[in-house]
Amino acid sequence: MDELEELRAWMLLLRTPGFGAAMVREAVARADGTACGALRLVRERCDGLDAAAQAWLRRPDEKRLEDDLCWLSEPQHAFVRCTDLDFPPLLQGIDQPPAALFVMGDASALLRPQVAVVGARQASMSGRLHARGFAGELARAGFVITSGLADGVDGAAHEAALDAGQPTVAVVGTGVDRVYPSKHRGLARRIAASGALVSEYPLDTPGKADHFPRRNRILSGLALGTLVVEAGLPSGSLISARLAAEQGREVFALPGSIHNPLARGCHQLIRDGARLVECASEIVEVLAPLAADMGAELARRLGSSHDASADTHEATTASSVDTELLEAMGYDPILMDELAERTGQSAGTLTSRLLMLELDGRVESLPGNRYVRLKSPATRRGW
Structure with a gap:
């Protein structure tokens, strides 16, 4: 599937008048997780939509969609879809979750x-x-x-x-x-x-x-x-x-x-x-255990998406993965992008592992999406 065409379909759906997040999510789910498929379904059944939505689907503003795609192509601009593995898991379970998020930054x-x-x-x-x-x-x-x-x-x-x-x-x-x-x-x-x-x-x-x-x-x-x-x-x-x-x-x-x-x-x-x-x-005391559980669940969720075979994945323990990651970091501050290049892992997978290492006092996050390895395990920051 062409990623650019898929992103265009997402933009078109999200800009359809009166077509809210719940309707977008439902259409994408019915189309096996693709916006292109969802767009085809919506266009086939657009009779139930109001006049503004039908007019947009028949003749969308191509300049507006082109501008959207241009914005998404710029560094530090991201579009996180509900079908993506790095969509915030806490949002999936709320009432009326968003279909997608536009992000400027990290x-x-x-x-x-x-x-x-x-x-x-x-x-x-x-x-x-x-x-x-x-x-x-x-x-x-x-x-x-x-x-x-x-x-x-x-x-x-x-x-x-x-x-x-x-x-x-x-x-x-x-x-x-x-x-x-x-x-x-x-x-x-x-x-x-x-x-x-x-x-x-x-x-x-x-x-x-x-x-x-x-x-x-x-x-x-x-x-x-x-x-x-x-x-x-x-x-x-x-x-x-x-x-x-x-x-x-x-x-x-x-x-x-x-x-x-x-x-x-x-x-x-x-x-x-x-x-x-x-x-x-008092807040830290209540939320610290929840943060640790969240990190463990995120690591499990993203780790299970690896392309390696199940046998290989199961045989690779968390400790060995962390050791390799720490060795790749060295002891100088390192950008997430550089760490991803060194390890060959996705930013989402690295985020979960770095979070666990930070909770264990072995890594510290720095401004500018940088991380540094601590020379000796520290106590959890403030915990």
């Missing part, structure tokens, strides 16, 4: 253990300081900080992770080539340089009121837990927390003054069963 960041940090756009000074303090400590403990690039708590959390020299993930309600709010253009560039900007919406999609609540299911779905720093009643942060709880994830909330209206949402979450936390170590 897509492997989506496979690392994440903590969502959310809160009020009009956060108080103390709220911003709390967001920075918690996000910085969690980042240094080895968690990727995930948020929504909004003003207030979101921006403070992203900045703290970057200032700690760690990647951060921003899930946006626009196309990843747009920045909202515009004041965060510089922050978005920093995030893309060492972490990832992520969206389910096609390129050049403007921000719409209903996009941001919908993106919250992805924000919480990527993370092992969600921390709410400040939130009023009602607020978008409470939507993220509710979605996290429905997805079976941990929800944490900071208590505040009874006189602070931005503490009422957190207090409501605590009454509803969220964990009251006063320091980042």
